Amino acid sequence: MAGKLAGEGKKADLLLGNNVLAHVPDINDFVGGMKVILKAKGIITMEFPHLYQLVLNNQFDTIYHEHFSYLSFTTVKKIFESQGLDMFDVQEVSTHGGSLRIFAKHKEDDSKAINENVASMLKKEKDAGMLSIEYYKGFQSKVDKIKIDLLEFLVEQKKAGKTVAAYGAAAKGNTLLNYCGVKKDMISYVVDANPHKQNKFMPASHIPICAEGKIKETKPDYILILPWNIKDEIVNQLSYVQEWGAKFVVPDP
Numbered sequence: 654m655a656g657k658l659a660g661e662g663k664k665a666d667l668l669l670g671n672n673v674l675a676h677v678p679d680i681n682d683f684v685g686g687m688k689v690i691l692k693a694k695g696i697i698t699m700e701f702p703h704l705y706q707l708v709l710n711n712q713f714d715t716i717y718h719e720h721f722s723y724l725s726f727t728t729v730k731k732i733f734e735s736q737g738l739d740m741f742d743v744q745e746v747s748t749h750g751g752s753l754r755i756f757a758k759h760k761e762d763d764s765k766a767i768n769e770n771v772a773s774m775l776k777k778e779k780d781a782g783m784l785s786i787e788y789y790k791g792f793q794s795k796v797d798k799i800k801i802d803l804l805e806f807l808v809e810q811k812k813a814g815k816t817v818a819a820y821g822a823a824a825k826g827n828t829l830l831n832y833c834g835v836k837k838d839m840i841s842y843v844v845d846a847n848p849h850k851q852n853k854f855m856p857a858s859h860i861p862i863c864a865e866g867k868i869k870e871t872k873p874d875y876i877l878i879l880p881w882n883i884k885d886e887i888v889n890q891l892s893y894v895q896e897w898g899a900k901f902v903v904p905d906p
Contacts, residue, residue, distance in 0.1 A: 655686035664692045671700040675722045685736045697757040706751030710906035713796045714825040726774045733757050742768040749882050800833045803904045807839040818873040819843040820887050822850045822862045826879025830858045872897045
C-alpha cells in the first residue's frame, strides 16, 4: 500500500498512529511501509502501551487478542533502525496505564537533533533489568496473587450476602474474568454505556451486559471496575452510588 501511494506521489510530512503499532501482525513490514511513504524530512509518531508498565504494575489483563506485540522502547528502536529509521525523541504518557510516544525520522535526515530523552529511556529500561529474562520471571506469581485476591474477595462477599456488579464490558475485563474463572454466580451483571454491547453476554463467563440503569435499579454493594484506565471517569460518572454506600473495587493494577 505504501509503495502504491508513494508511486502516486502521495507521501506524508507526518505519520501518526496511536495504539496501532502493537496491533500489526508483521511489525517489521509495517514499519518498512512507513519508511516508504515518509517524506525526506517527515516525522513518524506512534503511541503504544509500555511493556515496562505492564510488568511493573501487573497489567496482565491488557494481554489479549488485539495485541500482537508488547513493546519496550529498546525493541521498537531496533525495529525502526532495521528499516532505516531513527528515533529522535520519546515521551512517557499516561494513556492505558502508561504508554510511550515515539518520534522517528529517516536515518538520512540530519535536520533533527537526537533528544536526550532517547538515551534516558534506553537507560531506564536497562537499569530496570528489561534486557534480561530475569525481569519477567516473577510476573506469573504476581498475576496469580491478583487472581487469588479477587476470588477470595468475591467469595467473601457471596458468603456475606452482598452483591457485586461490574462496570465496562472491555476486552481487558474479559481477560481478567476468564483468567480468574469468574462466572455470573459471582458477578451479577456488567453495565456498559455502549448500546451495541447491551443485552448480550461477556464471552465465556456469560455474565449479562446491561445498561447503566441496572445499577440504580438493583443497588449493588460493590462495583468492580474492569477498564481501570478510565477509573476516575467511571467513579465520577457513578458518584450517585454513594447514596446507598456502594464501594468501587479495582483488582489490578
